[in-house]
Amino acid sequence: MAEGTGPGRITPSGVIFGFMILVLIVYSLYYFIAQPFWFPKLASIHGQQIDQVFMAVLIVSGIAFVAVQALLGYFVARYGANGTEKASYWHDNPKAEAFLLIGTAVILTVLVFMGQRVWAGIYFSDKPPDAxxxxxxxxxxxxxxxxxxxxxxxxxxxxxxxxxxxxxxxxxxxxxxxxxxxxxxxxxxxxxxxxxxxxxxxxxxxxxxxxxxxxxxxxxxxxxxxxxxxxxxxxxxxxxxxxxxxxxxxxxxxxxxxxxxxxxxxxxxxxxxxxxx
Ligand SMILES: [Cu+2]
CATH class of the missing domain: 2.60.40.420 (Cupredoxins -  blue copper proteins)
Structure with missing residues (x-):
């Protein structure tokens, strides 16, 4: 890891960019929570499971989206350079990489199995004889x-x-x-x-x-x-x-x-x- 020099500083361009990211986050959250454009009202029995999986995927990816964008906005606004400072950086960090990889894999696997169960319930279940x-x-x-x-x-x-x-x-x-x-x-x-x-x-x-x-x-x-x-x-x-x-x-x-x-x-x-x- 290479150490940085100096604490960084708050720059006007960084603050503007951070603010734009904030607007993006608020705007996106509004559209998903207020749902001005959304699915029509559900009219089937199996559709409930589909909607539940859809919401689960949306919430998980929504949390990741907000966390990543908010961090990006914060760092851009807080750690602007003044031309003489150097940012610290590292080439690899096995602990952080393992944590992120395993965390992502676990979350995606759970989502895949949730979706797979619903999919199988629709496509692989026996069709009712009286249909x-x-x-x-x-x-x-x-x-x-x-x-x-x-x-x-x-x-x-x-x-x-x-x-x-x-x-x-x-x-x-x-x-x-x-x-x-x-x-x-x-x-x-x-x-x-x-x-x-x-x-x-x-x-x-x-x-x-x-x-x-x-x-x-x-x-x-x-x-x-x-x-x-x-x-x-x-x-x-x-x-x-x-x-x-x-x-x-x-x-x-x-x-x-x-x-x-x-x-x-x-x-x-x-x-x-x-x-x-
Ligand atoms: Cu067609």
Whole structure:
């Protein structure tokens, strides 16, 4: 370690810079605490865990952010140079490095495991057998949805049957496909698990339901499943926005739809009958 000379001094430029950092800290804290721009109100059961992990990461990184920036501001304001003094410095400090490395590793490992548990709970847990199953198909630039109809079975599909009016490409020879219902908007049932089977006809899209904390890529050639349970008891709205969260082309900005959460199966059946006509 090289010893410094002199105590350093408070300089106007250092104080101005320190003040700017203070403004940055206060401004950032205000946005995260007052939350003028934030997620829409939660409308699903699993979303609570996602929000908790999000908050935990935000608090940990927020504390680190404030501590590091505040120290930087303080040192800049307090230890300005007058041109003749030398700052003390060192090349390595095994104790400090070990402390910082291990501390960071422990914190990050805990966060990773918290997130991993939530992730596994969503993607690796058995889907409920009674879930409502809906197929979701992304294409430039809209969402299509398919319900299996009264027989409960989806008709076979093949890309060669895809046309301008038949996005899914249902095989006309398959009797199971005759009663399938294709819709431009979604309806699901409150408190009943819903399983989405997500596909894409062209490029990668991302099926995004912000109120339900669901975001899943739609990848060409893959059928990706995701399920959750909606809970809209505390919501005022009954239609929720569906967005595409992947820049998928020139019309990406208008790739959206709406999802209605029906109170019961009867309301869903009634809507499906209307859509069938
Ligand atoms: Cu898209």
């Amino acid at each position: 409502l199953v809906v197929e979701v198909l992304g294409q430039q630039f809209n969402w299509n949805f398919r319900y299996p109809g009264p027989d409960g079975a989806f008709g076979r599909t093949d890309p060669k049957f895809v046309t301008g009016t038949e996005a899914f490409g249902i095989d006309p020879a398959d009797p199971a496909g005759k009663d399938d219902i294709e819709t431009p908007t979604l309806h699901i049932i409150n408190k009943k698990p819903v399983l989405f089977r997500i596909k894409s006809n062209d490029v990668i899209h991302s099926f995004f339901l912000p109120n339900f904390r669901v975001k899943q890529d739609a990848v060409p050639g893959m059928k990706i499943e995701i399920w959750f349970t909606p809970d809209t008891d505390n919501q005022k709205a009954d239609a929720f926005e569906i967005a595409c969260a992947e820049l998928c082309g020139a019309g990406h900005y208008k790739m959206s739809s709406f999802m209605t959460v029906d109170p019961d199966q009867a309301a869903l059946t009634k809507w499906l009958q209307e859509m069938k006509q």
